[in-house]
Amino acid sequence: MSAQRAAGSLTDCREMKEKNPWHTPVTISITVIGVIAIVALVTVAVLQNKPVPQKYKYGIVLDAGSSHTALYIYKWPAEKDNNTGRVEQEHSCKVKGKGISSYAETPWQAGESLTECMEDAVKQVPTKRHFETPLYLGATAGMRLLHMENSVASDKVFQAVEKSLQKFPFSYQGARMLSGQEEGAFGWVTVNYLDDRLKQGLETTGALDLGGASTQISFVPKNYIISESPSNSVTFRLYGNDYNLYTHSFLCYGKDQVLRLALAHQTKSGPGEIADPCFHPGYSESKNYSVLYDSPCVSDRKPQGAPVTFHHKGEGNFQQCQEVVKNVFNFTSCKYSRCSFNGVFQPPLHGQFGAFSAYYYVMDFLNLTDTSVPLTTVKDKLAKHCATPWNQIIQQHPEIHVKYLAEYCFSGAYILTLLTEGYNFTSESYSSIKFIKKIKGSDAGWTLGYMLNLTNMIPAEAPDSPPLPHAGYVSIVTVIALLIFTLFIIFLCRFRPSSSKQPQIV
């Protein structure tokens, strides 16, 4: 019995094997080859997508401003075609001392002042990239003013700076003065590039830049009639989109020069003492007249027979300060359909705005960067700050530079007047302003836009991109291969001529 049962079960097993195509040598070979092929395909896909150590290219821009010089190092992925990789700020260095325009008497010192930050840059950029790293210097309003005053002196400063920069192992591309229009336009490019608005063709953000000697406003207006003031318009074609940008730079309307203008206005009443509502009560300094008037922005306003020094005394009255500040603007003449101030055309404001440089430094100190706070509350807070006694201000902020500390009341009043009376922001549109310092780790300012432009890093046309990213492509190929293989196996199982159908020998 048991022998019979054993023989029966052996026959069953053989029949099962014969009926099951998985047990045929051909099917086994196909399955093994198929599995190996899939494992190979997945391995290739994984290896292809494994992060490889990134190689970078670098670029250096020196922002030679009126108050100081700053060095910025940018980097971007080296292997991207057509320079389409994202550019980021890698490092920055603040040059010690004042801006290069202050070395008019001793130009060699302007060159020397850059050495420390340049040596820092040599360490920051990998040695093998030095020779191919472009190095630019752009000078803004301080040098514009020096050039107006004394073009020989400004040339000498540029020569000294050039000589100093050429000593370093980078690819020196020149030192030049930016026009106010370039400064405004490149600031706008920077903000919109960092926000990814240009690549994605999104509505752009306007740029408000407040420097020490000039201030810029740039935005894309709605229904912009360029012909009304062609000198205020800049056209760009970036990533396949056309932009008609309105931009204007007000020379002498940076916060340092406006402070001179405001003081000069107040010295009219009596040159010996200025009782200044824009400075804190208790503030009292003896200042030099020639220093105050040592700028083409105010030199023609110097009173006859002025004493050597004047006594600058704080009163701390925000309302009166606003009146003083308003005096530096001319709102009366306008030959266009509409103007900002000083007879300069400005189309209606449109969209969101990013306000940086001194806009940010001042509003951040005053705790007023939140623009959803009503303008009336902003003014009340500022009025409270201005009325705070000077000794209390110094005690509360021992870590802050005394010069900045003394001027925040004035600067805050100037910023609010410039925005509302100058550019016509209303209590509603004020909330469309965002005070910013950095965007995604890079400083807001003209330098990045300048470098992107000079290195042709933003193409005029949108680069052709494959319909799928690489990882997506590999995944889809793998899935399709698996599908085809499975279908093949199913086909084999179902339609292969079965060995059980062979004539059986009884």
Ligand SMILES: Nc1ncnc2c1ncn2[C@@H]1O[C@H](COP(=O)(O)OP(=O)(O)OP(=O)(O)O)[C@@H](O)[C@H]1O
């Ligand atoms: N922490 C701070 N608090 C207050 N003011 C500051 C601070 N840092 C810089 N500033 C001032 O802000 C102003 C703008 O600085 P920024 O470096 O942007 O101007 P700049 O490049 O020197 O000027 P410009 O662009 O007109 O040539 C200057 O007057 C500077 O002295």
